[in-house]
Amino acid sequence: MSQHDSVTTRLSARIAAQFQTPAVRWGGIALILVFLAVLPAVFGQYATVIMTNALLYVVLALGLNVVVGFAGLLDLGYAAFFAVGAYTIGILTLEFGVNFWLALPCAVVGAAIAGVIIGGPTLRLRSDYLAIVTLGFGEIVRFSARNLAITGKASGLSGIGQPWLFGWHIATPTDFYYVFCGLAIGAVIVSLRLEDSRLGRAWLYVRHDEDVAEAMGINRVAVKLAAYVIGAIFAAIGGAFFAANLGAISPESFSFTQSVLILMAVILGGMGKIPGVILGAFIVILGPELLRNLGELRLMVFAVMLLLIMLFRPSGIWPKRGTRS
Amino acid sequence: MSLLDIISHQLVNGLVLGSFYALVALGYTMIFGVIKLLNFAHGDLYMVGGFLGFLSLSAVSSVVGADWPGIFVAMFLSMIAVGFIGVVIERVAYHPMLAAPRLSILITALAVSLVLQNTVLALTGGQYTAFQTDLGFGGLNLGSLFISYNQMVLVATAGVLMIALHLFVNRTQFGRAMRAVSIDMDMSQLLGINVSAVIAVTFFIGSALAAAAGTMAGAYYGSIWYFMGFLIGLKAFTAAVIGGIGSIPGAMLGGLILGLLEAFGTQIPFIGSEWKDVFSFAVLILVLVLKPTGLLGKSEQERM
Amino acid sequence: MTAALLSLSGVSLAFAGNTVLQNVDFQVAEGAVVSLIGPNGAGKTSLFNCITGFYKPQTGTITFDGQALLKLKPHRVTAAGIARTFQNVRLFREMTVMQNVMSGMHCRTRSGAIAAILGLPSQRAEEAAIREACDDCLRFVGVTPDEYDRIATTLAYGHQRRVEIARALATQPKLLLLDEPAAGLNAGEKQELIALIRRIRDERGISVLLIEHDMGLVMQVSERISVLDHGAMIADGTAREIQANPKVIEAYLGQEDAEAELDF
Numbered sequence: 078m079s080q081h082d083s084v085t086t087r088l089s090a091r092i093a094a095q096f097q098t099p100a101v102r103w104g105g106i107a108l109i110l111v112f113l114a115v116l117p118a119v120f121g122q123y124a125t126v127i128m129t130n131a132l133l134y135v136v137l138a139l140g141l142n143v144v145v146g147f148a149g150l151l152d153l154g155y156a157a158f159f160a161v162g163a164y165t166i167g168i169l170t171l172e173f174g175v176n177f178w179l180a181l182p183c184a185v186v187g188a189a190i191a192g193v194i195i196g197g198p199t200l201r202l203r204s205d206y207l208a209i210v211t212l213g214f215g216e217i218v219r220f221s222a223r224n225l226a227i228t229g230k231a232s233g234l235s236g237i238g239q240p241w242l243f244g245w246h247i248a249t250p251t252d253f254y255y256v257f258c259g260l261a262i263g264a265v266i267v268s269l270r271l272e273d274s275r276l277g278r279a280w281l282y283v284r285h286d287e288d289v290a291e292a293m294g295i296n297r298v299a300v301k302l303a304a305y306v307i308g309a310i311f312a313a314i315g316g317a318f319f320a321a322n323l324g325a326i327s328p329e330s331f332s333f334t335q336s337v338l339i340l341m342a343v344i345l346g347g348m349g350k351i352p353g354v355i356l357g358a359f360i361v362i363l364g365p366e367l368l369r370n371l372g373e374l375r376l377m378v379f380a381v382m383l384l385l386i387m388l389f390r391p392s393g394i395w396p397k398r399g400t401r402s
Numbered sequence: 403m404s405l406l407d408i409i410s411h412q413l414v415n416g417l418v419l420g421s422f423y424a425l426v427a428l429g430y431t432m433i434f435g436v437i438k439l440l441n442f443a444h445g446d447l448y449m450v451g452g453f454l455g456f457l458s459l460s461a462v463s464s465v466v467g468a469d470w471p472g473i474f475v476a477m478f479l480s481m482i483a484v485g486f487i488g489v490v491i492e493r494v495a496y497h498p499m500l501a502a503p504r505l506s507i508l509i510t511a512l513a514v515s516l517v518l519q520n521t522v523l524a525l526t527g528g529q530y531t532a533f534q535t536d537l538g539f540g541g542l543n544l545g546s547l548f549i550s551y552n553q554m555v556l557v558a559t560a561g562v563l564m565i566a567l568h569l570f571v572n573r574t575q576f577g578r579a580m581r582a583v584s585i586d587m588d589m590s591q592l593l594g595i596n597v598s599a600v601i602a603v604t605f606f607i608g609s610a611l612a613a614a615a616g617t618m619a620g621a622y623y624g625s626i627w628y629f630m631g632f633l634i635g636l637k638a639f640t641a642a643v644i645g646g647i648g649s650i651p652g653a654m655l656g657g658l659i660l661g662l663l664e665a666f667g668t669q670i671p672f673i674g675s676e677w678k679d680v681f682s683f684a685v686l687i688l689v690l691v692l693k694p695t696g697l698l699g700k701s702e703q704e705r706m
Numbered sequence: 707m708t709a710a711l712l713s714l715s716g717v718s719l720a721f722a723g724n725t726v727l728q729n730v731d732f733q734v735a736e737g738a739v740v741s742l743i744g745p746n747g748a749g750k751t752s753l754f755n756c757i758t759g760f761y762k763p764q765t766g767t768i769t770f771d772g773q774a775l776l777k778l779k780p781h782r783v784t785a786a787g788i789a790r791t792f793q794n795v796r797l798f799r800e801m802t803v804m805q806n807v808m809s810g811m812h813c814r815t816r817s818g819a820i821a822a823i824l825g826l827p828s829q830r831a832e833e834a835a836i837r838e839a840c841d842d843c844l845r846f847v848g849v850t851p852d853e854y855d856r857i858a859t860t861l862a863y864g865h866q867r868r869v870e871i872a873r874a875l876a877t878q879p880k881l882l883l884l885d886e887p888a889a890g891l892n893a894g895e896k897q898e899l900i901a902l903i904r905r906i907r908d909e910r911g912i913s914v915l916l917i918e919h920d921m922g923l924v925m926q927v928s929e930r931i932s933v934l935d936h937g938a939m940i941a942d943g944t945a946r947e948i949q950a951n952p953k954v955i956e957a958y959l960g961q962e963d964a965e966a967e968l969d970f
Contacts, residue, residue, distance in 0.1 A: 151508050198691040204504050205440035206690050209639055213683035216636070220680045267823050274822030274829070275815055275836070282809045285798045292758060292792075294784035294813025294877050307819060333632065337516065344509060374524050380516035387510040388498060 113258050117251045125254045127366060129322070132257035133315055134358035138342035139264040139351065140311020145340065146349030147277060148304035149284030150200070151208040154215025155339055158309040160222060160331035161188045162316025167234035167326055168227055177240035181317050188313030189306050196305035201298050215336055222328040233327030237320050253322045260318060261355075264311060268351050271307070280304055334376075341383055347393025356395060410547045412665040418553050418622075420661020421560035425615035426638035427645070427653040428567060429608030435584035435648040436604045439496060442511040444612060445635015446518035447484055451613025452620040452630060453522060455480035456533050459621075468536040470555055477617040481610035488609025489602050497601075515635075522628035530627045533620040556618055563614060564654050567607065571650060580604060584648065633679065640686035646699025655697060660685070710769075711736040711913050712757070712788075712881055717766030719749075719756060719937075726752045727763065727937045734881065739907055739914045741924040743948075744934035745957060750917045751793055753934065754883050758790055759783040771880060785813045789879035791870045793886050793917075797858040803869050804854040807840040810876025814839075843872040846910075847902060864895045871902070875910070882906060884916040888923050896920065900927050925949075933957065 117125040137159060144152045165184035169175040175183070199210045222228040229235075239248045247256055271277045279300045282290035287297050320326050338361055346357025365375050386393065426448050433441045459468060459476035466472040495514050499507040541550035571577035582590045583600045591597050619634075620626040641660040645652025660682060667681040689696065712734040719727040727749045734740045742750050755761040757768060759780040768775040775783055789810070797806050815836060821829035844854065847868040853861065858869050867887060874882055884903075888896050900923060906912050918924050924931060925945045933941040933948060935957040941948055948954055 145505075149503075149505055151505055153512070195687075199687070202690060202694060205508055206643075206694065208508055209440065209636070210687050210690055212636060213640075213686050217680050217683045220677070224676050224680075270822050270825060271819060274819075275812065275817050275832070276819050276822060278805065278808055279812055281801065281805070282798055282812075285801070286796060288760070288780075289792070289796045289798065290809065291780040292760075292784060292790055293809040293873065294781045295809065296779070296781045303819060337512070340509075340512075348505075377517065377520035377524050380513060380520045384495065384510065384513035384517055387506060387513055388495065391502065391506045 117254055122250055126250050127362065129250065129254045129257050131359050131362040132254070132261040133319055134339065134342055134362050135261040135355050136257070136264045136315040137312055137339045138346075138354050138358040138361075139261075139268045140308045140315065141339050142268065142343050142349065142351070142354045143271065143280075143311065144304050144308035145343050146347075146354065147272065147280040147284070148301050149204075149280070150301060150304065151204060152211045152305070152308065153208050153333070153336055153340070154211040154213070154218070155308070155312060156331040156333070156335040157211075157215040157218035158188045158191065158312035159316040159319070159335070160218050160328075161191050161309075162313030163320040163326045163330070164222060164228055164234070164316075165313070166317045166320045167229075167237050170238055171234055171236060172227070177238065177317075177321060178242075181314070184313045184317045185310050188309040192306040192309035193302065196302050200301040200305065212333070212336075215331075215333060219328050219331050219333075222331065228328075231328060233325060233330075234320075235325035237324045237326070239324070240321055247321070253318070256318060257322075260314065265351065265355070267311075272351065276300065276303060338379075341379055344383060345386055345394060347395035350393065350395045353393050353395025357393070360394075404546075407546050408669060410544075412669060413662070414547070414549055414553060416662035416665030417557050417658070418661070419664060420641075420658035421557050422615045422619055422634065422657075423638050423641040423660050424654045424657025425560055425563065425611045426634055427641035427657045428564070428650060429612045430639055430642040431645070431647055431650060431653040432580075432604050432608045434642070435650075436580065436587070436601055437496065437500065439507060439511065440639070441496075441608075442508070442635070443491060443514040443518055444608070445631035445633075445638065446515045447488060447609045447631070448612040448616040448619075448634055448638075449522065449626070449628060449631030450487060450518055451480050451484045451609075451616030452533070452626040453526075453531070453616075454483050454613065455617025456531065456620055456626055458483075459533075459535070459617075468534065470537070473535060473537075473617065473621050474559075477614050480613045480617045484613030484616075485606040485610035488605040492601060492605040519628055519631070526628055528628060530625045533624055533626050535621045535624075537621060552622060556622060559614070559618065563611060567611070568650065570607075576600070576603065636686075637682050640682055640689070643686060643694070643696055644689050646696030649696070649698040652696055652698035709736055710734065711738075711771060712915070713769045714753075714757070715767050715769075717753075717756060717763045717768065719752060719761055719763040725937055727756065730766070730934070730937075730939050732932055732939060732942075734913055734915050735930075737907065737911065737913055738930060739903060739928050740916075741928035741931045742915065742917050742934060743919070743921070743924060743931060748934040749937040750934055751885060752937075754790060754885055754917065757783070757883065758788060781813065784877050784879075787878075787880035788883065789874035789877040789881075790883040791867075791874055791885055791887060793889070795863070795866045795870050797866055797870060797873075799857075799859050801858060802855050803844065803849060803858045803861070804837070804840060806858045806869055807843055807873045807876050808836055810843070810873045811836045811839055814876075814878055840872070840876055843875045844869070846875065846905070847872045848898070863890050864892075867891065867899075868902075871906075875906070875912075879912055881913045881915065884914065884918075886917055886919065888918055888920045896923055899923070903927050 116128060137155070141152060141155045144150050144155070162184040165187045166177065166180050169180035169183055170177055195210070195214045199207055202210065223231050239246065241247070247253060279290070279295050282293065282295055283297045283300055291297055342357035342361040343354050344357070345360055346355065347353030361379070364379070368375050368378060426444065429444050429447070430441065433439060433444070455476045458479040459472055462475050463472050466475050491514055495510050496507065499510050537552055539550065541548050541553070571580060579590070579595045579600050580603070582593070582595055583597055587597055637660060638657070641656035642653045643656065644659055645654070645656025663685060664678055664682055668675040668678055710733040714730055714732040717727055717730040718725070730753065742753065744750055752761060756763050757775065759775065759778050759782070762776070770786060770788060773786055775786070778786065798809065815832050817829040817832050841851070849865060849868050849872060853865065858866065861869065871884070871887070888899055891899060903914055903916070904927065907914055916928070928945065931943065931945055931948045932939060933954050940953045940957060941951045943951070
C-alpha cells in the first residue's frame with residue numbers, strides 16, 4: 078500500500094510539475110482532449126462505458142469539491158442532490174411528458190431550492206452538526222424515493238427517454254460518452270473560474286478563519302449557502318444525464334455509499350485541488366475495475382486508503398500548489 | 403385493540419427502542435464531551451459489539467447456555483473487547499488529529515467507520531448472520547398488554563448500565579477528572595489530570611456501552627449484519643442532540659424520547675412504519691435547527 | 707467638539723454571570739484618534755467585540771454614523787464602515803499578502819457566481835479594480851509589491867501587522883479599530899506606526915480607536931484617552947488629564963506589573 082502510495086505521489090508530482098510551464102500545459106490539455114475524442118474508437122465499448130461513469134464522477138466530485146474543498150463544509154448526503162436531478166428528469170419526462178431539455182432547468186432549480194431549504198437553516202451550525210444533518214437529509218431523500226408512488230417506490234423509474242439535441246439523438250453509449258465529456262469539461266471550467274473569483278476567495282477566507290472572514294465583511298452563511306447550492310446544481314445536472322443515460326433509476330443508486338464514494342474522490346485527490354479531484358474521481362471508478370478480483374475487499378481497500386490518506390497525507394495525493402500570483 | 407392498548411403497547415416498544423438509543427447515545431455524548439469529536443464510527447462499534455457478542459456467545463454457550471446468563475457473559479466479553487477497540491481507534495486515528503482542522507478529523511472518523519463496516523462486510527459477505535439464542539417467549543399479561551420477559555430484562559439491563567455510568571461519572575475521582583476535561587482540557591492538563599488516560603477511559607466506556615447495546619439488540623432481534631450500526635448511529639446521535647450533546651442524563655432522556663417518538667410516530671395516520679426513519683431524521687434536523695443545545699445542554703455565548 | 711461618529715451608551719456584557727462590561731458610555735468623535743487603555747482583563751477587547759458585533763451586550767445601545775449597530779451581524783458592521791485588526795495578528799494562513807488584503811474588498815464589490823462562471827467583462831473589470839485598490843492600501847502602509855505574492859504569515863512580524871492594517875483599510879472604513887497595534891514592534895517600528903496612524907486619519911479621513919499598552923505611543927498619538935477598569939469606564943480626557951487622574955493611577959497601581967504598564 079505505502080509503496081503504491083508513493084508511486085502515485087511521485088507520478089502525480091511529476092505530472093503537476095509538467096503543468097507549471099504554459100507550453101507543456103496547453104500541450105497536455107490538447108493531448109487529453111485528443112485522447113478523450115478517440116477513446117471510444119480505440120478502446121471499444123466496454124472502456125467507453127466505464128469512462129462515461131468516470132466522467133460522471135468527475136462532474137459529481139467537482140461539485141462536491143465546491144462544498145467540501147472550497148467552502149470546507151462536510152456534506153455526507155451529496156447523493157441526495159444527484160437523486161433530485163435524476164428523479165426530476167424521470168418524473169417530468171415519464172409522467173408529465175415534458176421534454177428533457179425543459180425538465181433539465183427544472184432539475185437544476187429543484188436542486189437549488191432543496192439546497193436552500195436544507196442549507197439555509199443548517200449552515201450556521203457547527204461543522205459536525207452540518208455533516209450529520211446532510212447525512213440525515215440524504216437518507217430522507219432516499220427513503221422518500223423508496224416510499225412514494227411518484228418515484229416508483231423501491232423499484233424506481235424505468236423507460237426514461239433519451240434526449241434529442243438539434244437533430245442528434247443521444248442514444249448510444251458513445252453518444253453519452255461524448256455528452257459526459259462535455260459536462261466534465263464544463264465542470265472543470267466552471268470550477269476553475271469559481272476558484273479564481275471573488276466568491277472563490279470568500280470560500281477560502283471562511284474556510285481558514287470564519288471569525289476574521291466575518292470581520293472583513295464577508296457574510297459567511299450566504300457564502301456557504303452559495304457553495305452548497307452550486308454543489309447541488311452540479312449534482313443535479315450529473316443526475317439528469319445519468320437518468321437519461323441509464324433510462325432507469327432506483328433509490329439504491331443514491332445511497333449513503335454513493336455519497337461516500339464521491340467524497341472519497343474529493344479527498345483522495347486532494348480537497349480543493351481541481352486536478353487532484355479529477356484524479357480522485359478516476360481512481361474511485363477505475364480503481365475497482367483494476368481490483369476486480371478483490372471482490373468484497375474492494376470497498377475495504379478504499380476505506381483503508383481513505384484512513385491512511387487522512388493520517389499521513391491529509392491534503393490528498395495531488396501535490397501542494399505553489400504560491401500563485 | 404383499544405386506544406389505551408395501543409398506547410401502552412407502543413410505550414413498551416418505545417422503551418425498548420429507547421434503551422438501545424440511549425446506550426449508544428451515551429457514547430456519542432461522552433466522547434463529544436471530552437474531545438469535541440463527533441465519532442462517526444460509534445454506530446459501527448455497536449455493530450462490532452453485536453458480532454463479538456455473537457462470537458462470544460457461540461464460544462460460551464456450551465458452558466453457560468444461550469439464555470440470558472449466557473448472553474450476559476457474551477455481552478461482558480464483547481464490552482471489554484469493543485472497549486479496547488475504541489481505545490485503539492482513539493490512539494491510532496484520532497489522537498494524532500486532535501490539533502488538525504475539524505474537517506480532517508471528521509473525515510478521519512468517517513474513514514474509521516467505513517473501515518469497520520467494510521471489514522465486517524468482507525468477513526461476512528454482507529449477509530445477515532442469525533444470532534441464535536435460547537431466549538424464551540414468556541412474558542407478563544397485564545390486561546390485554548403483553549410484556550415479554552426479554553423486554554423487561556433488556557430495559558432493566560440498560561437501566562443498570564446507565565445508573566452505573568451515572569455513579570461513576572458523578573461519584574468517583576476519575577469521573578470528576580472526566581468532567582473537568584470536558585469543561586477545559588488545557589486547564590485540566592495544567593492541574594495535573596492525566597488527560598490521555600481520561601480520554602482513553604472515556605472511549606473505553608463509550609464503546610463498551612455501544613457493544614452492550616449491540617449484543618442485546620442482536621439477541622433480541624435475532625440477526626446481525628455489517629450495516630446495522632449505520633441507522634442506529636444516526637439515531638443515537640439524534641437522541642444525544644435532543645438531550646443536549648455532552649450531557650449524560652441528556653443522552654438517556656434523548657434516547658427514551660426518540661424511542662417513544664418513533665414508536666408513536668408509526669401510529670400517526672398516513673405516516674406508518676415505512677416513514678419511521680424519515681420521521682426521526684426530520685426530528686433531528688428540527689432539533690438542530692431550532693434548539694441545537696438540546697433539552698439539557700448548556701448554551702454559551704460563543705467567545706472569540 | 708464635532709459630532710460623535712461612534713457612541714456607546716449603557717453597554718453591559720456578562721458571560722455566564724461574570725460581568726465583563728458594566729454600563730459603559732463611550733464616544734469617538736468624527737476624525738479623532740482615541741485610545742482605550744486599562745489593565746489587562748479590563749474588558750477592552752470585549753468592548754471591541756461588542757462594537758464589531760461579535761458579542762451581543764445584554765443592555766445598552768451602540769450607534770455608529772446614525773445607525774444602530776447592536777442588531778447587526780459582524781459582516782454588516784464592517785459594511786457599515788468599521789474595520790478592525792486583532793490583538794494577535796490574525797492573517798489568513800497559507801494565503802498571500804495580496805489574497806489577504808483582497809478579503810477586505812469583498813464587502814465593497816458585487817460580482818457573484820454567474821458573473822464569474824461566464825467571465826463577464828464587468829466581473830473582470832471588478833477583479834482588476836480590487837487588485838488596484840489593494841495595491842493602493844498595501845503601498846499606503848508601506849508594503850512593497852515584491853512582497854505581494856509571499857505567504858503573509860512568512861513576513862516579518864512588523865510587516866504582518868502592516869498587512870493586517872492594509873486589509874482593514876481595504877474595507878474602506880470610516881472608523882478603524884486597532885487592537886494593540888504596537889505589541890511586538892521595536893522602537894523604530896513604533897515610530898512608523900505613529901506616523902501611519904496619523905496618515906490614516908489625515909490622508910484618508912478615517913477615525914481611529916486603539917487599544918494599546920504602550921503609554922508613550924498612546925500619549926503621542928491620541929487626542930482623547932478613555933480608561934477601562936474592571937469593565938467600567940473610570941476616566942476620559944486628554945493625555946494630560948489622564949496622567950493626572952488619581953483613579954487611573956490607582957487602577958494601574960493595583961496591578962502587579964504596574965510599572966511595566968504605566969510607562970508614562
